[in-house]
Amino acid sequence: MSDSPSASSDAPPRNEAQRPRVSVVMATYNRLALLPRLLQQLARQTLPPSDYEVVVVDDGSKEPAQGPLEALAQELPYTLRVETQKNAGAAAARHRGVLAARGDVVIITDDDMQVPEDFVQRHLEQHPEGSRHVVLGRIDPDPAISDMPLFERWYAYLHDRLARRLHEEGAHGWNLYTGNVSFRREDYVAVGGFDPSLKQSEDIELGIRLEKAGCQVRFCNDSYVLHGSDHTSFEKWLARAHRYGIMDSRLSERHSDVPQVDPWRMLFEMNALARPLLATAVALPGPTKPVTNALMGAAKLADRLGLKQVAFKSTSVAYTMEYLRGARAEAGSWREVARRIARYRQASAQGAEGFPRDAGKDSSGAP
Template sequence: MSDSPSAGSETPPRTEGPKPRVSVVMATYNRLTLLPRLLKQLATQTLPPTDYEVVIVDDGSKEPAAGPLAELAQELPYSLRVETQKNAGAAAARHRGVLAAQGEVVIITDDDMQVPENFVQRHLEQHPPGSRNVVLGRIDPDPAILDMPLFERWYAYLHDRLAKRLHEEGAHGWNLYTGNVSFRREDYVAVGGFDPNLKQSEDIELGIRLEKSGCQVRFCNDSYVLHGSDHTSFEKWLARAHRYGIMDSRLSERHSDVPQVDPWRMLFEMNALARPLLATAVALPGPTKPVTDALMGVARLADRLGLNQVAFKSTSVAYTMEYLRGARAEAGSWREVARRISRYREVAASGGFLAQQGAGKDSSGAS
């Protein structure tokens, strides 16, 4: 894949000395107030500052980040590169950042994260010479999580459950997330990088291609970040769920041998009590929208009463209803819905990609 189509201003990297061993890459959009916190935390790393650099790609923020960050760069011990492009989406921005990176190992994180002092070193340790690892780190909630909306606390709950599962069972490409991941730059370039045509789930799609190319996907429980959020709109949260249903449908068409990313799996994996609601959201997408709103009303009430499990489970069902509405919209006809569900069941029964790789073996490892 080519670089981002719309180049803009950039802050050139420092040229003196050897190339860094690691590049920390992040995309940013309208979060200039949050960036200095993360950049200053990256300045206190246990790894010598000559061993790493930071590459930021501003994806068309209303207030460009390049100017203020150029001033901050003078106070930082490591090389900071800032590039600016017209708004093209996170995938295009991250792709541009990885191509600009000079390190052999690339770490990707988000602009609303916080990192400990050993963050970069922990990732680097997971990439010994000759390895082809893709390393997922843990995502823990920001200490201010209790002040955030219910749907953001639900995300934190899901991250915690995922971390436990990956630590116990190992990781795969479809688990990849851009909040805390590292890989060798040459492996990224070899598979073509992020697909900018996927406005969501581009991280999972990249992870699948990396694993199919022979990379070993690992989970490192010690490489953690703290995730906060400035999202407050319930309507935008639901719209995001809808888009994920659309994008995961396209992802599944591309990787039909990976049932773990097929959106129709939700009809079979969710709690049996929730399945009738999910089925009605597919059968009657419009008329059942008030049901989704009512579910979130139940979730908020449970949250106020301190019934966390009820609140989170109700939120999960509401999210999945909207997610499947997106998958239903992407499928179009009932015939196509039936075809995709049938294909999912067939591939899931056969084991899909895992069966092709000698199923059952956990080659990913965990540390």
């Protein structure tokens, strides 16, 4: 399969007159109540308002965002542009936003983030003239994290652990996440942009293509966002884990030379005590569902008792069980499961030039 996504990457012509240096792009879906907070924070940036613009793409929200946002735009010092489309997913929405962007540098963030006053400037400083950088910024938890469900606090814990490792060891394309990233628009267009056929992990897949195309992936610890969450459903959280297992399987088929994105790595990277549970989730996907629910029950109890590490470890195992059920569903047959596991083992043992074998843990789509 080709590394390029199926969506057209033909960019519309841009007006060069008074073109901003930076475009901040975000997709939104049914979060009209949250957007003004972020847009107002972007109004207080240290850069002159003429140096940046904001492009919001409404991905078919039930309450259209265009009217209220265009009214808000009259109060903002920078140019705010709103694009609308039928619901097609975050990848398609972000792709549309980047193509509509007029800045040479594009920053992507999410509609539920909060940003400091130097957010745009910090990213711009990472893209000196002639560079081809992909810059990941830090994602810190919202101060109200203690009020969030356990699974969202677990995500925040993973982001914190990932940030420490990227700061110490450096970043790669498979670490890319869309909550806080910047790159040159021309590099994005050259590799074809986000693949809308991937409903999860489209960020990692884009990062791999950008790195393979010669971009240098960097981590900027000083460019941070605060991440809150309005996700409260345990069932939706499990469904998302299942989708990640499916989409990471497709991603691995496309980039079989990058073992860090292969979902079957979890059978070998997780704690040895957890591996029998993971194996049973693959062998008996349906009958082991109650085990996953029981694990989350134990995690919540540990959380109430103040046993944070026990709660997070139990949550991680529960997530990974559902993640591997997704990978198992995508594989279909036992013969195909065996083939994919064998392929991962071979790729992991051989390594891939420029892709260290131990750097793929804690990526945005993986437990």
